[in-house]
Amino acid sequence: MHEHTEKQSPDPSRIRADVLDCVQSNLAVLADAFHGEGTHLGLGAELSSRWYPGADDLPTVDPPLAAGLAAAERTLHLAVRGQASSQGPRLPVDIPPGKLRYAVADAHEMPWLPYFGRQHMAHSFLLAAPEAPGGTWSVIDAYDNDTQWGAAKPGSWAVTAEELAGLTRVELFDIVPGPGPAPRPRTRVEHLPMDDYLAAFDAGADRERVLHRLTGDVWLLARSRRLHALFRADGTPDRETAEHLGHWDKLVTQSYLAYRRVTRDRPEPAGIVPQLAALLETDRRIFKETAAAGDPRAGTMPGAGGDQDRAGDALRCEVAAVVGDVLDADAAALLADGTDLAVLPGFTSFRMADVIDRLEARLGVEFDAGDLVPENLRSVDGLCRIVRRATSARRP
Numbered sequence: 001m002h003e004h005t006e007k008q009s010p011d012p013s014r015i016r017a018d019v020l021d022c023v024q025s026n027l028a029v030l031a032d033a034f035h036g037e038g039t040h041l042g043l044g045a046e047l048s049s050r051w052y053p054g055a056d057d058l059p060t061v062d063p064p065l066a067a068g069l070a071a072a073e074r075t076l077h078l079a080v081r082g083q084a085s086s087q088g089p090r091l092p093v094d095i096p097p098g099k100l101r102y103a104v105a106d107a108h109e110m111p112w113l114p115y116f117g118r119q120h121m122a123h124s125f126l127l128a129a130p131e132a133p134g135g136t137w138s139v140i141d142a143y144d145n146d147t148q149w150g151a152a153k154p155g156s157w158a159v160t161a162e163e164l165a166g167l168t169r170v171e172l173f174d175i176v177p178g179p180g181p182a183p184r185p186r187t188r189v190e191h192l193p194m195d196d197y198l199a200a201f202d203a204g205a206d207r208e209r210v211l212h213r214l215t216g217d218v219w220l221l222a223r224s225r226r227l228h229a230l231f232r233a234d235g236t237p238d239r240e241t242a243e244h245l246g247h248w249d250k251l252v253t254q255s256y257l258a259y260r261r262v263t264r265d266r267p268e269p270a271g272i273v274p275q276l277a278a279l280l281e282t283d284r285r286i287f288k289e290t291a292a293a294g295d296p297r298a299g300t301m302p303g304a305g306g307d308q309d310r311a312g313d314a315l316r317c318e319v320a321a322v323v324g325d326v327l328d329a330d331a332a333a334l335l336a337d338g339t340d341l342a343v344l345p346g347f348t349s350f351r352m353a354d355v356i357d358r359l360e361a362r363l364g365v366e367f368d369a370g371d372l373v374p375e376n377l378r379s380v381d382g383l384c385r386i387v388r389r390a391t392s393a394r395r396p
Contacts, residue, residue, distance in 0.1 A: 010029045010030060010032065010033030010126070010140065011029070011032075011033070012025075012026075012029050012140055012141065012142035012154040012155065012156065013154060014032065014037055015028045015029055015032065015040055015142045015154060016028075016040070016041065016227075016230065017142045017143060017144035017154050018144050018223075019044075019223050019226045019227040019230060020040075020043065020142075020143075020144075020223065020227065021062075021220055021223060021224075022107075022121070022122075022123045022124055022143050022145075023065060023068040023069075023104070023122075023124050024040075024043050024068065024072070025124065025141075025142040025143045025144070025154075026102060026124045026125055026126050026140070026141065026142055026143075027040075027043075027068075027069075027072040027076060027078065027102065027124070027175070028040030028043065028076075028142060029126060029140060029142050030076075030078060030102065030126070030175055031072070031076035031077070031078060031182070034077075034078070034176075034177035034182075035076075035077060035177060035181070035182040036182075039076060039077075039182055040076065041227070041230055041231050041235075042075040042076050042077075042182070042184070042185045042231065043071065043072070043075050043076065043227060043231075044224075044227035044228040044229070044230055044231030044232070045075045045184075045185035045186060045187050045188060045228075045231055046071060046074070046075060046185075046187075046188045046189075046228075047188070047189045047190075047224060047225070047228040047283075047287055048188075048189070048190045048191075048192065049061070049190070049191050049192050049194055049280060049283070050063070050190070050192055050357070050358070050361045051192075051194070051197045051361070052064065052357065052361075054213065056209075057200075057204075058200055058201070058204060058209070058210065058213045059196070059197045059200050060213060060216075060217055061197075061217045061220050061221055062216070062217065062220055063357070064353070064357065065104060065122065065171070066349075066350045066353035066354065067350075067353065067354045067357050069173070069350040070326065070348070070350040070351040070353065070354035071354070073178075073346070073348065073350065073351060074185060074326065074328055074346070074351070075185040076182070076185075077177060077178040077181075077182035077183065078175050078176070078177065078178060079175070079176050079177070079178050079348075080173050080174070080175055080348060080350055081174045081175070081176050082173070082174040083171065083172065083173050083174070084171075084172045085169065085170070085171055085172070086169075086170045086171075086172055087167065087168060087169060087170065088109075088164045088165040088166055088167035088168065088170065089165045091127070091129070091137075091161070091164055091167075091170065092129065092133065092161060094172060095127065095129040095172065096129065097129055097130065097131050097132065097133070098128070098129060098130070098131045099128070099129055099174075100126055100127070100128045100129075101126070101127050101128075101129075101172045101173060101174060102124060102126060102172070102173040102174075102175045103124065103125055103126070103127045103170050103171065103172055103173070104122055104123065104124050104170070104171040104173075105122075105123065105125075105167045105168075105169060105170045105171070106120055106121070106122065106123070106167070106168065106169070107119060107120070107121045107122070107123035108120045108121075109166050109167050109168065110123060110125070110141075110167075111159075111163060111166075112139060112141060112155070112157045112159075113141070113143075113152055114147045114149040114150040114151070114152055115147065115149070115152075118149055123143070124141075124143075125139055125140065125141040125143075126139070126140040126141070127139055127140075127164075127172075128140070134161075136158045136159070136160065137158070137159045137160070137161065137164060138156060138157070138158060138159075139156065139157045139158075139159050140155075140156045141154065141155065141156075141157075142154040186328070187231075187232065187290055188290050188325055189228075189287050189288065189289050189290045190289060190290075190362070191280075191283060191284050191287075191289055192361055192362065193364075194277070194280050198273055198276065198277050201213075201214050201273050201276075202273050207262050207268055208259070208262050208263055211255065211258055211259035211262055211268070211272075212259055214255055214259075214272065214273075214276075215252075215255045215256050215258075215259045218248075218251050218252050218255045218276060219252050219255075221248065221276075221279075221280075222245075222248035222249055222251070222252050225244075225245060225248055225283065225287070226245050226248070228287060229241050229242075229245060229287075232287075240286065241286055244279075244282055244283075244286050247279060247282075248279060251272070251275055251276060251279060254269070254272060254275070255272050255276075257269070258272050315384050315387060315388075316335055316380055316381070316384055317331070317335070318362070318363070319359065319380050319383045319384050319387065320332070320334040320335050320380050322355060322358045322359055322362060323341065323355055323380060323383070325358070326346075326351050326354050326355045326358060327341070327344050327346035327347060327351055327355075328346050329344055329346060334380050335380060337381075338379075339379060339380065340378055340379065341377070341378050341379060341380075342374075342378045352377055355377075355383070356372065356377075359383065359387060360390075363387060363390075363391070365387060365390035365391055366390060367386050367387075367389075367390050368386075368389065368390065368393070371386040371389060371390075372386075
């Protein structure tokens with residue numbers, strides 16, 4: 001494997017990779033290649049404090065891959081045209097000659113990264129097949145991060161089929177530009193309750209594992225806030241916002257130092273979780289929520305009072321607002337009887353997965369897997385139906 005000296009297309013060098021995560025960074029490269037330089041900052045249009053159950057008993061703010069792809073479809077005017085699962089030895093079969101794919105695999109198996117052979121984590125890159133069999137493959141990776149094993153920097157690499165054969169599982173996505181010019185995405189900000197999230201890190205007994213997860217989450221939160229500030233201010237945040245972002249950066253450093261101390265059997269510095277809670281609270285003042293008077297999301301939540309009809313109307317408005325946000329559709333129009341979500345231009349399986357994640361986070365429910373069938377996912381009323389079931393299931 002060697003680094004290319006010639007200019008590659010698409011070009012990762014002009015991406016603000018320092019404010020992107022490992023899924024966003026290479027979607028950003030595609031967005032700028034398709035729609036022009038700077039398009040990738042549209043990823044900052046959306047800011048959320050949404051969190052997800054982790055693979056273990058710890059939560060995380062790291063969104064599932066489907067949610068990340070859905071966000072890119074909304075904000076970067078991209079479309080996922082196809083998806084396939086592959087393995088390193090099968091890549092010459094699964095990627096046509098000369099074609100480019102957005103790929104996600106295990107960073108532990110990627111020789112161009114400092115994580116190679118050291119840490120397992122899902123990581124994206126762009127992979128271009130050679131024009132002729134037996135030729136050299138091209139990897140483009142815009143990820144930018146300092147690690148304990150060295151720096152990961154944006155670049156392009158020539159790799160052999162033998163080197164790629166070490167990838168045990170690769171998710172491949174054929175991503176194309178949306179039709180027409182890319183519009184400026186709408187600003188969407190939501191601040192969801194974080195009490196349970198913070199409590200899990202306070203109470204976790206395995207402090208090394210807790211701080212490892214917390215360090216990664218603080219890093220993600222800090223980058224997402226800086227990206228949002230760049231989008232809102234067209235590159236130059238005001239003084240108050242810049243100061244707030246500086247506090248986020250300091251917490252990134254403090255949380256990592258706390259983790260390193262604990263790995264060396266030294267006492268954990270106090271105050272990391274309270275500082276995180278304070279920054280999340282300040283977020284509410286610096287980055288105002290986009291829900292306002294007249295927005296369906298500002299209505300009364302079910303169970304907060306009123307008769308059953310009023311609660312039902314409020315739920316329909318709440319669900320329609322979430323679906324409208326994700327599909328970039330008029331929430332009021334979605335309330336019409338018989339509206340089939342699947343025929344809307346923005347409807348894809350990735351965006352529907354994002355709808356489900358948002359509804360669970362916003363309404364504090366967890367859907368039964370058996371309810372996630374097409375007949376419940378193609379209308380606002382169908383989604384309301386499974387929300388009510390989930391709400392009933394959680395009652396004592």
